[in-house]
Amino acid sequence: QQQVKQSPQSLIVQKGGISIINCAYENTAFDYFPWYQQFPGKGPALLIAIRPDVSEKKEGRFTISFNKSAKQFSLHIMDSQPGDSATYFCARLQGRNRDDKIIFGKGTRLHILP
Amino acid sequence: DTGVSQNPRHKITKRGQNVTFRCDPISEHNRLYWYRQTLGQGPEFLTYFQNEAQLEKSRLLSDRFSAERPKGSFSTLEIQRTEQGDSAMYLCASSISGGFSYNEQFFGPGTRLTVL
Numbered sequence: 148q149q150q151v152k153q154s155p156q157s158l159i160v161q162k163g164g165i166s167i168i169n170c171a172y173e174n175t176a177f178d179y180f181p182w183y184q185q186f187p188g189k190g191p192a193l194l195i196a197i198r199p200d201v202s203e204k205k206e207g208r209f210t211i212s213f214n215k216s217a218k219q220f221s222l223h224i225m226d227s228q229p230g231d232s233a234t235y236f237c238a239r240l241q242g243r244n245r246d247d248k249i250i251f252g253k254g255t256r257l258h259i260l261p
Numbered sequence: 262d263t264g265v266s267q268n269p270r271h272k273i274t275k276r277g278q279n280v281t282f283r284c285d286p287i288s289e290h291n292r293l294y295w296y297r298q299t300l301g302q303g304p305e306f307l308t309y310f311q312n313e314a315q316l317e318k319s320r321l322l323s324d325r326f327s328a329e330r331p332k333g334s335f336s337t338l339e340i341q342r343t344e345q346g347d348s349a350m351y352l353c354a355s356s357i358s359g360g361f362s363y364n365e366q367f368f369g370p371g372t373r374l375t376v377l
Contacts, residue, residue, distance in 0.1 A: 185363050190265070190352050190368030191304065236303045247292070247356060248317070251303030 153237050164202030166224040168255045170237035173218065182211065182222050183236040183251070191236060191251075195222075227259045241258050263287060267355035268355050273375045274343055281339045283374045286355030293336050295328055297321065298350040310336060310359060343376045350374075353354060 152171045160166045168229040172180070181196035184207045197204045197211040197220065224231055237252045266285045274280050284294050291312050296304035303356045307326070312333040322328075325343075325373055330336040350373050354366040 161299070188355070188370065190319065190370050193365050196365075228350065238303070247358075247366065248294070248306050248307070248309065249296075249304070254303050 150242065150250050151237050151239055151252040153255060155255060157185070157256040157258070157259045159260060160227045162227065162229060164227050164259075164261070166222075166227045166231065168222045168235055168237070168259055169219060170221065171217075171219045172239055172254055179240045180213065180220050180248070181209070181238050181240070182209075183238060184224075185234045186256075194235070198211070224257075229259045229261050232257060232259050265353055265367050266357050267351075267369040267372050269340060269372060270370065271373050271375075273377065275377050276345060277339045278343055279339065280343060280374065281337055282351055282353075282368060282374075284336045284338070284353030284355075286335070286353070287367055288334075288356035290357055290367075291333070291365070292332055292358050292366075294354040294356075295336070295338055296352040296354065298352055298371070299348075304352055307338075340374075343374075346377045348374055348376045359360045 154169050171220045179196050182194045183191035185191040185192045195206050195211055197207050197213050199215055202213050209224045222245050234256050236254045237253045240247050268283045272280055274369040294309040295307040297307055298304040306319050307322050313330050325341045329339045333351050350371040352368055352371045354368045356364045356366045
């Protein structure tokens with residue numbers, strides 16, 4: 148059973164544009180909502196993470212916006228660059244015992260046109 | 262290189278054969294996780310260890326799968342009597358437990374298994 152629903156499945160953005168990826172979840176009994184970036188042939192790497200008591204977090208060109216009432220969160224990539232072309236996964240940490248087990252969305256393949 | 266390493270990177274096997282993968286975590290990381298990723302999907306949790314103790318197993322981990330972390334350092338994942346449905350990327354991650362903030366998991370490059 149998927150616990151984070153991610154959209155779109157794929158996204159094409161012009162260089163310099165804003166890339167937006169959305170995720171929805173079912174409840175808030177968990178601690179963190181991270182985003183991962185994965186390049187072909189590599190494992191996922193943590194990009195940025197947010198707690199549900201924070202509405203926005205920005206790190207460089209990457210921003211997470213969190214809407215607790217709507218149970219949604221999104222990743223915005225400002226000034227998108229060809230090097231940002233990768234697959235992005237939203238996720239949530241599952242486990243009241245703080246096992247930090249990660250539940251991933253299905254991923255969004257982002258392609259930035261040069 | 263002090264990151265998580267996995268060997269082999271690629272494995273091709275025939276259906277019914279046994280395979281074993283190895284993961285070497287970042288030194289001093291006491292937690293080690295195994296995930297499986299099929300094409301076009303996000304990674305799915307399989308199991309995790311804290312030191313040498315296996316604390317949780319997903320129901321995705323059938324009885325053909327076994328994982329060990331004998332001395333709390335490296336880990337092995339064995340699949341017996343492989344099936345074509347086992348074809349996937351097997352990812353290992355490690356982290357340090359404890360504290361009050363998010364404990365980042367660092368992923369290895371994965372082992373891609375192809376079962377013919």
